[in-house]
Amino acid sequence: MIIKIPLLCRSKKNSQNIIVNPKTRKPMIIQSKLYREFERDCGYYLNKYKKNINIPVNIKATFYVPDKRKRDLTNLENAIADILVKYKVIADDNYNVIQGWDGSRIIYEKGREETILEIKEIEK
Helix, strand or coil: CEEEECCCCCCCCCCCEEEECCCCCCEEEECCHHHHHHHHHHHHHHHHHCCCECCCEEEEEEEEECCCCCCCHHHHHHHHHHHHHHCCCECCCCCCCEEECCCCEEEECCCCCEEEEEEEECCC
16 A cells, blocks of 8 residues: 655654643643644545554655755654554554564655655565
């Protein structure tokens, strides 16, 4: 299965915000506004792929970025895994389902913001 998301992938771990919970008055960490918008917008492209995949798969993620800024591949993979679970493309992001990220990479291409995911069943 190939999924194309025409958005620049955002990391969950960058620019987190600390807010005070109004009920408990305790500080809590929330994701950045950019990440929350990215997660919401991914729903438009992932809703048609609701399969709750529960078999071992390899996900090859190709992240096209418009600039040469340094990015952490594993942070982007973690964000995509959580989003795939949220929109029920995969049942869980633990090692029983996502057994590898073989072939994943970040590619600089001026003006291109896109994430392409190839999800393939791992043969036993």
